[in-house]
Amino acid sequence: MRTPVLDLNLLQTLLAVADTGPVTAAAERLAYTQSTVSMQLHRLESALGVTLHEKSGRGIRFTNEGERLLGY
Secondary structure: OOOOOOOHHHHHHHHHHHHHOOHHHHHHHHOOOHHHHHHHHHHHHHHHOOOOEEEEOOEEEEOHHHHHHHHO
16 A cells, blocks of 8 residues: 655644644634635545544544644
């Protein structure tokens, strides 16, 4: 099985969400819209074939796979 080549912008978005908490704050930091941040998170999940986050109220909670990726 080939290791996927990941877009650095997608990883940057993941880190911004982890650092700021809500998607809104990450969008402001990156100068993106909320929908762009959400779309990029979904694109990263599709590229990896795993779920990295779950909605939790107005914010998100990272799954075990998401936490593992953030560790890298």
